[in-house]
Amino acid sequence: MNILITGGTSGIGRQLAMDYAEAGHNVIVCGRTEAALHELQERYPKQIAGQQLDVTDAEATLQALRSYIDIDLVILSAGVAEYVDIENFNTALFERVYEVNVFGTVRCIEAVLPNLKRGSKLVIVGSTARLLPFTRAEAYASSKAALHYIARSLQVDLADRGIKVLTVSPGFVKTPMTDKNDFEMPMRVSVEFASKSIRRGIEKNKTDISFPRIFSFFLKFMALLPQRCQVAISKRLA
Numbered sequence: 001m002n003i004l005i006t007g008g009t010s011g012i013g014r015q016l017a018m019d020y021a022e023a024g025h026n027v028i029v030c031g032r033t034e035a036a037l038h039e040l041q042e043r044y045p046k047q048i049a050g051q052q053l054d055v056t057d058a059e060a061t062l063q064a065l066r067s068y069i070d071i072d073l074v075i076l077s078a079g080v081a082e083y084v085d086i087e088n089f090n091t092a093l094f095e096r097v098y099e100v101n102v103f104g105t106v107r108c109i110e111a112v113l114p115n116l117k118r119g120s121k122l123v124i125v126g127s128t129a130r131l132l133p134f135t136r137a138e139a140y141a142s143s144k145a146a147l148h149y150i151a152r153s154l155q156v157d158l159a160d161r162g163i164k165v166l167t168v169s170p171g172f173v174k175t176p177m178t179d180k181n182d183f184e185m186p187m188r189v190s191v192e193f194a195s196k197s198i199r200r201g202i203e204k205n206k207t208d209i210s211f212p213r214i215f216s217f218f219l220k221f222m223a224l225l226p227q228r229c230q231v232a233i234s235k236r237l238a
């Protein structure tokens with residue numbers, strides 16, 4: 001397979017890139033950090049090609065990703081997390097998060113869509129954080145909720161073109177993103193576990209690849225409760 005991964009320079013995306021390369025697939029790894037791209041290219045010179053890319057740069061994203069015409073699997077994993085300080089609620093934080101997580105992902109979709117053929121897959125990495133009103137997650141989790149809605153609509157609109165759209169909803173995964181967190185992260189899994197779950201889900205065409213199973217089951221169940229109950233639970237967890 002020819003695979004394109006954004007956010008491939010770190011964390012979940014990097015592990016996916018290495019695992020797919022190990023399995024003999026050709027992987028285009030996208031990200032801003034040149035050193036990380038070089039390191040991956042050196043490790044897998046036959047399998048991995050680096051593409052320097054900042055998804056907040058609309059023109060560059062369109063130009064770079066439009067040039068890949070024979071891709072079987074696109075995994076959009078580039079993302080950032082920032083948490084709101086309620087005493088200093090500011091729009092700039094939302095703009096930074098949405099610029100990468102929502103508009104950055106949408107730009108990548110715009111760029112790759114014309115070249116995606118029947119039978120190809122588009123995988124959008126969201127988060128289980130979208131399921132409940134978590135403390136300080138107004139920007140991050142809402143960006144992932146927006147992404148999830150976009151993906152679900154694309155599942156409808158791309159069905160006739162034979163393009164499968166899958167969503168990924170991870171719980172906590174140990175990566176540089178979560179290493180910065182100062183709160184408890186129950187059932188945090190390794191990047192190896194995350195990559196295995198995602199690759200297995202993609203192979204099985206799972207509409208929403210959620211993991212770890214018990215954690216996501218628990219959150220999906222709580223998301224069915226009345227809103228006041230969800231708020232009460234989140235207040236207790238805060």
Ligand SMILES: NC(=O)c1ccc[n+]([C@@H]2O[C@H](COP(=O)([O-])OP(=O)(O)OC[C@H]3O[C@@H](n4cnc5c(N)ncnc54)[C@H](OP(=O)(O)O)[C@@H]3O)[C@@H](O)[C@H]2O)c1
Nearest residue numbers: 007009010011012031032033054055078079172173175177
């Ligand atoms: N870790 C978790 O617990 C967890 C849970 C749920 C969902 N997720 C989601 O999983 C995805 C990967 O997260 P991670 O934990 O692997 O985080 P990470 O280790 O911080 O990796 C984030 C990736 O996004 C890329 N990125 C950030 N800003 C970018 C930009 N402007 N342009 C292009 N690439 C950019 C980074 O590459 P450069 O810095 O090289 O550009 C990096 O490769 C994210 O979408 C995250 O929201 C993670």
